[in-house]
Amino acid sequence: MTPLADHIDLTSAVPNHAPWPRVVVNAEGWLAVAARLGDGGWTLLGLWADGGRVHMALADDNAPPAVAVVSLDAEDGAYPSVGRLHPPALRLERALRDLSGLQPVGLPDPRPWLDHGAWGIGSPLAAIAGEPAPAGYDFLPVEGEDLHEIPVGPVHAGIIEPGHFRFTVDGETVVRLEERLGYTHKGLESLLAGSTLEHAARLAGRASGDATVAYALAFARAAEAACGVTPPPRAVWLRALMAELERMANHLGDIGAICNDAAFAIIHAHFGVLREHVLRAAAVCFGHRLMMDRVVPGGVAVDLNADGEAALRGLLREIRRRLPQLAELYDTTASLQDRTVRTGFVDPALARRFGCGGHVGRASGRDFDARRDLPYPPYDRLRFTTALRTDGDVNARVWVRLHEADQSFALIDQILTGLPAGAIHAPVAPVANGEGMAMVESFRGDVLAWLRLDAAGHVARCHLRDPSCFQWPLLETAIEGNIVADFPLCNKSFNCSYSGQDL
Amino acid sequence: MRKILLEGLLRRPVTDASPQPDDAELAALAARIDVAARRRLGRSLAIREVDAGSCNGCELEINALQNAVYDLEHYGLRFVASPRHADVLLVTGPVTKNMRTALERTYTAIPAPKFVIAVGDCAVSGGLFANSYACVGPVSAVLPVALTIPGCPPTPHALLKGLLTLLLG
Ligand code: SF4
Numbered sequence: 069m070t071p072l073a074d075h076i077d078l079t080s081a082v083p084n085h086a087p088w089p090r091v092v093v094n095a096e097g098w099l100a101v102a103a104r105l106g107d108g109g110w111t112l113l114g115l116w117a118d119g120g121r122v123h124m125a126l127a128d129d130n131a132p133p134a135v136a137v138v139s140l141d142a143e144d145g146a147y148p149s150v151g152r153l154h155p156p157a158l159r160l161e162r163a164l165r166d167l168s169g170l171q172p173v174g175l176p177d178p179r180p181w182l183d184h185g186a187w188g189i190g191s192p193l194a195a196i197a198g199e200p201a202p203a204g205y206d207f208l209p210v211e212g213e214d215l216h217e218i219p220v221g222p223v224h225a226g227i228i229e230p231g232h233f234r235f236t237v238d239g240e241t242v243v244r245l246e247e248r249l250g251y252t253h254k255g256l257e258s259l260l261a262g263s264t265l266e267h268a269a270r271l272a273g274r275a276s277g278d279a280t281v282a283y284a285l286a287f288a289r290a291a292e293a294a295c296g297v298t299p300p301p302r303a304v305w306l307r308a309l310m311a312e313l314e315r316m317a318n319h320l321g322d323i324g325a326i327c328n329d330a331a332f333a334i335i336h337a338h339f340g341v342l343r344e345h346v347l348r349a350a351a352v353c354f355g356h357r358l359m360m361d362r363v364v365p366g367g368v369a370v371d372l373n374a375d376g377e378a379a380l381r382g383l384l385r386e387i388r389r390r391l392p393q394l395a396e397l398y399d400t401t402a403s404l405q406d407r408t409v410r411t412g413f414v415d416p417a418l419a420r421r422f423g424c425g426g427h428v429g430r431a432s433g434r435d436f437d438a439r440r441d442l443p444y445p446p447y448d449r450l451r452f453t454t455a456l457r458t459d460g461d462v463n464a465r466v467w468v469r470l471h472e473a474d475q476s477f478a479l480i481d482q483i484l485t486g487l488p489a490g491a492i493h494a495p496v497a498p499v500a501n502g503e504g505m506a507m508v509e510s511f512r513g514d515v516l517a518w519l520r521l522d523a524a525g526h527v528a529r530c531h532l533r534d535p536s537c538f539q540w541p542l543l544e545t546a547i548e549g550n551i552v553a554d555f556p557l558c559n560k561s562f563n564c565s566y567s568g569q570d571l
Numbered sequence: 572m573r574k575i576l577l578e579g580l581l582r583r584p585v586t587d588a589s590p591q592p593d594d595a596e597l598a599a600l601a602a603r604i605d606v607a608a609r610r611r612l613g614r615s616l617a618i619r620e621v622d623a624g625s626c627n628g629c630e631l632e633i634n635a636l637q638n639a640v641y642d643l644e645h646y647g648l649r650f651v652a653s654p655r656h657a658d659v660l661l662v663t664g665p666v667t668k669n670m671r672t673a674l675e676r677t678y679t680a681i682p683a684p685k686f687v688i689a690v691g692d693c694a695v696s697g698g699l700f701a702n703s704y705a706c707v708g709p710v711s712a713v714l715p716v717a718l719t720i721p722g723c724p725p726t727p728h729a730l731l732k733g734l735l736t737l738l739l740g
């Protein structure tokens with residue numbers, strides 16, 4: 069790993085971007101960064117366009133990790149492709165091109181990604197709309213005598229989000245999976261542009277409903293960075309409380325669902341009840357089961373009262389009693405482990421290359437957690453551990469999730485004990501042309517939020533990057549060589565967001 | 572495992588008491604719904620769910636209906652995998668243009684008589700996404716909607732009430 073400062077002149081950073089530096093480079097500098105990403109020197113965090121400019125966020129994973137954004141003005145609507153040198157950027161660039169109309173020169177996969185030719189316009193984020201993509205889509209060709217294809221979706225059999233999976237199989241064995249996503253594209257970033265901070269926060273909280281707290285938090289932190297606002301301590305602790313409740317609820321629900329996909333119903337039933345208890349406690353505390361719109365720029369919208377605290381204490385007692393019991397049941401059921409062990413292996417080298425976050429990354433040796441590595445308050449004051457494994461299969465992801473649910477439990481306990489008194493909101497006066505960025509650890513991995521305000525203090529451009537963007541491609545590799553029937557198991561152990569990647 | 576099973580036998584059921592549908596809702600629905608068709612379907616409904624571009628918040632709460640606390644199936648309501656087996660189409664999301672065709676095809680695949688329920692503010696009105704270039708807007712712009720269940724997302728309790736309204740209507 070090479071320190072960022074050795075290659076990027078951080079002293080030339082623009083003055084209005086916080087908290088990490090943003091540096092304007094020329095095409096040569098841009099390509100040098102792309103090459104370093106391709107060499108595995110740094111990790112790509114995000115890639116997006118703002119008008120005629122492209123931005124790339126990256127991290128150097130040295131301790132302490134450093135983050136920077138490099139920017140390039142596209143000339144004649146084109147810029148050098150990053151995906152050509154660093155494959156994790158491929159889908160980001162296809163999406164960037166569909167939305168902004170800027171052309172990544174040399175992009176190896178020129179097919180549209182989010183634009184299915186149905187919007188009636190093209191390049192919706194550009195000042196001048198372009199032509200929509202043609203309808204129809206060329207899947208990658210497959211050749212071989214015994215192969216056949218199974219198309220699945222966009223409407224799936226269960227109650228899940230829509231997306232298309234094209235399996236190529238040899239008998240029972242999957243030899244290739246190709247994903248086609250974009251079905252839930254709602255034009256979120258166009259709606260964000262021109263919004264007030266308050267309205268934009270509500271929109272950001274709907275990028276992916278299961279991570280609504282994490283998204284609202286990422287947006288609020290980016291807005292606060294742009295405006296130079298520090299929320300009061302009590303608000304910061306309450307945000308962490310909500311974030312940990314959300315993390316715990318999702319992990320509990322998903323672990324149950326994974327076991328259900330392996331036809332082990334009893335664990336599913338028990339985890340389902342536990343998850344329900346978490347959501348009910350959240351509703352008592354904050355008046356909403358998923359805690360939507362409770363994190364706002366400047367702080368939080370609802371304070372915790374005595375009833376809420378009592379509900380949380382009751383929840384903690386329940387979890388303390390049930391979670392170890394259920395973990396033991398998982399651990400001692402050989403028929404279940406027969407399905408999860410060595411199924412859906414993700415190569416640690418790929419996890420590192422893709423900067424894959426969350427339980428998918430940590431089950432495949434990538435030791436990154438934004439709460440610890442790009443610390444934001446109050447996590448610098450709280451004690452927690454992260455699980456790290458290298459076996460990379462469904463079983464490893466289950467154990468990482470169990471560990472995280474358990475740690476969220478411990479964090480909630482600490483927050484209840486140490487919760488400072490005082491105000492829960494500080495006024496946010498928008499700063500003209502301010503720019504801010506934030507990285508927040510959702511249950512799924514790190515969410516990136518970036519925004520630029522206009523002269524009137526409205527959102528001029530806001531980009532949100534879901535952790536799934538770097539996990540979806542790895543799901544394609546995880547299923548290779550497995551049987552078709554194990555796909556639901558693999559898919560659920562990842563639980564990527566369709567809405568978050570489609571926006 | 573034996574211990575968990577035994578505990579389950581000895582404990583009270585965790586399932587909540589049934590919610591009562593509002594009379595106002597019932598009356599409004601009765602005015603709209605084809606009563607003869609409703610009778611033919613009887614006291615049991617098979618539901619096919621389609622996410623037409625939701626943020627997945629609505630799916631979380633629909634899924635929660637199947638946990639032991641709400642136990643949807645004891646009302647005679649169940650989710651089915653194929654539209655061919657369904658009586659009811661439950662739709663979430665602001666109907667993205669990229670999902671419109673898939674939604675229409677799913678509806679077509681359901682045998683008549685059939686009912687469409689729009690779940691969540693997005694499906695009811697387009698919600699925060701109403702004016703997007705990428706969304707059609709409310710489900711009613713694409714399919715005939717028999718019942719709407721607003722909320723962002725509607726709680727499992729609100730969902731149950733809505734579904735029971737259809738069952739008793
Ligand atoms: S109604 Fe709310 S929860 Fe449901 S899909 Fe829309 S934004 Fe998400």
